[in-house]
Amino acid sequence: MDIKRYDPKTGLVVSGDGSVAPAGFDRSRLEFSAKMDLVAVGLAVLALAVIVVLTISYQLIFLTYSIVTIFIFLSYLMLWLDGAWRDDSPPPPKKWPDVTLIIPSFNSGHTIFDTVAACKRLKYPGKVSITVVDDGSTDGSCERLKKVEGILLMRKEKNEGKAAALNWGISRTATPIIGCVDSDTYPQEDALLKAIPYFDGPKVGSVVLFICVHQPKNWVQRMQEVEYWISFGFFFKTVASIGGLYVTPGPMALYSREMFENLGHFDEQNLTEDLEIALRMQRHGWSIKACHTSIAFTEVPATLGRLFRQRVRWFRGGIMNMLKYSDMLLNPKYGSFGLFVLPITLGSGFFSALFIFWTLLNYLRAAWDWALPWLYNPIAAGIPGITQPVHMGLYMYDSTLLFGMVGFLVWAYFVHKSFEMAKETPKLKHVVPVGLMLWFYPLFIGLTFLASYVMEFSGRKYKW
Numbered sequence: 001m002d003i004k005r006y007d008p009k010t011g012l013v014v015s016g017d018g019s020v021a022p023a024g025f026d027r028s029r030l031e032f033s034a035k036m037d038l039v040a041v042g043l044a045v046l047a048l049a050v051i052v053v054l055t056i057s058y059q060l061i062f063l064t065y066s067i068v069t070i071f072i073f074l075s076y077l078m079l080w081l082d083g084a085w086r087d088d089s090p091p092p093p094k095k096w097p098d099v100t101l102i103i104p105s106f107n108s109g110h111t112i113f114d115t116v117a118a119c120k121r122l123k124y125p126g127k128v129s130i131t132v133v134d135d136g137s138t139d140g141s142c143e144r145l146k147k148v149e150g151i152l153l154m155r156k157e158k159n160e161g162k163a164a165a166l167n168w169g170i171s172r173t174a175t176p177i178i179g180c181v182d183s184d185t186y187p188q189e190d191a192l193l194k195a196i197p198y199f200d201g202p203k204v205g206s207v208v209l210f211i212c213v214h215q216p217k218n219w220v221q222r223m224q225e226v227e228y229w230i231s232f233g234f235f236f237k238t239v240a241s242i243g244g245l246y247v248t249p250g251p252m253a254l255y256s257r258e259m260f261e262n263l264g265h266f267d268e269q270n271l272t273e274d275l276e277i278a279l280r281m282q283r284h285g286w287s288i289k290a291c292h293t294s295i296a297f298t299e300v301p302a303t304l305g306r307l308f309r310q311r312v313r314w315f316r317g318g319i320m321n322m323l324k325y326s327d328m329l330l331n332p333k334y335g336s337f338g339l340f341v342l343p344i345t346l347g348s349g350f351f352s353a354l355f356i357f358w359t360l361l362n363y364l365r366a367a368w369d370w371a372l373p374w375l376y377n378p379i380a381a382g383i384p385g386i387t388q389p390v391h392m393g394l395y396m397y398d399s400t401l402l403f404g405m406v407g408f409l410v411w412a413y414f415v416h417k418s419f420e421m422a423k424e425t426p427k428l429k430h431v432v433p434v435g436l437m438l439w440f441y442p443l444f445i446g447l448t449f450l451a452s453y454v455m456e457f458s459g460r461k462y463k464w
Helices: 033-055 058-084 113-118 142-143 160-172 191-199 217-239 257-263 272-285 305-322 332-376 400-423 428-457
Strands: 005-007 012-013 020-022 099-105 128-135 154-155 175-180 185-187 204-212 252-256 289-300
Touching: 012 191, 020 272, 033 175, 058 217, 058 400, 099 142, 099 160, 113 128, 113 142, 113 185, 128 160, 128 257, 128 272, 142 154, 142 305, 154 160, 160 272, 175 191, 175 257, 191 204, 191 289, 204 217, 204 272, 217 289, 217 305, 217 400, 217 428, 252 257, 272 289, 272 400, 289 428, 305 332, 305 428, 332 428, 400 428
Parallel strands: 099 128, 099 175, 128 154, 204 289
Antiparallel strands: 005 012, 012 020, 175 252, 185 289, 204 252
16 A cells, blocks of 8 residues: 655655655545635736736837836846857766666557667666666557567556656666656657766756657648747746746656656656655755756647647646746745746746737737627728728837837747757748747747646646
8 A cells, every 4th residue: 555644845646666745635626725825816917917908009018028028038148148158968977877767658659669779779887777667558569569679678567657657667676876767759869878967966856858840741730840949949048047937847857856756756646746856855955967968759639629729738737836836936045947938937927928919919809899890880880981990900109010020030040059959051931930929839838828827727637
């Protein structure tokens, strides 16, 4: 039987196998009781924001949003120019530590064998062990994996999720470095060679890799390819320069076993266990390093519907964990992470959702103003000069246009540097995905944030 105990030092329930879960948390529903004061303040701020945006012009809202965006962009630009651009690769260690790669697998017969093959091809002076944890697969992949040589196969009879599978493997691993690899992710041959040296230093809890999209086949995946270059390349390297990494990407990340022994394993009841473990490390003073030259390719959603569901899970997990670690927000105790990274991470999503909500509301109001004369007097509504031209909020102040141009130029610089980090030369085939990232993606992400907030605060059940 799994005996659990409460650890007052960490506020976590620790089970016998080392897995962790926040006390009082129900897997299917976010428990707000421990954070009611924070939730009440948040709802009051949200209500005030809605009242404000309903009483002022859309142009002013757009201008404010532009100013906030420019501030964030320029902050990242200053960090980059202040030294984040430098190659900070540490020297090779005197002794290469042994590494265990844990690959959780559930019905992943179409990708798991390529993942295992990629892990076998890794070039590394130390010993590399590969453990596959089958999480109750029913597609026959476990039986096929039994025939694969050079791996340790662990079989779980019941499907309990990725975090539980990882914890099962971690609790049975003794190497100082543990790599967690998704069953649809393929590290490059030199991934460990380049990443392991970053563990040299006190309390390095994790080293994250440069995650890239594997062989994009349509415009949805090509758009994500550019997004991953920017997010996991440029922005990760930039925030890592101030110790501000807030997530250890699920596709592949390396961890110190000592960190797991001190802080516990992955939270099995969390939507985004990779975000939660990173925030836990930041709270307890463990650093997270980024190796932008160590690349792992991963499969990504091929349709907008699947991408939407993936991001809703990410964003709802983000809301959950920001509530859980709200004490770090604007807390000088956590330095740049608490005063800069967390507010921007939390605020950008909230204001994106609010801006999209107000934009949609503005267009609906404009459409109503246009339709109202037709409802009352269709004849008069059709006579030129009787009705006023519809103002759809497209004509902005000159200052807003200026901010937009500045934002575009800074963003273009980010894209350029991201291409350099990915060792890609801009080509004609990149025009469409880059254009989508500029014009379509912000709208899509804003709508996804909005949907995530609605689902979260209406108590919708979580879906993995």
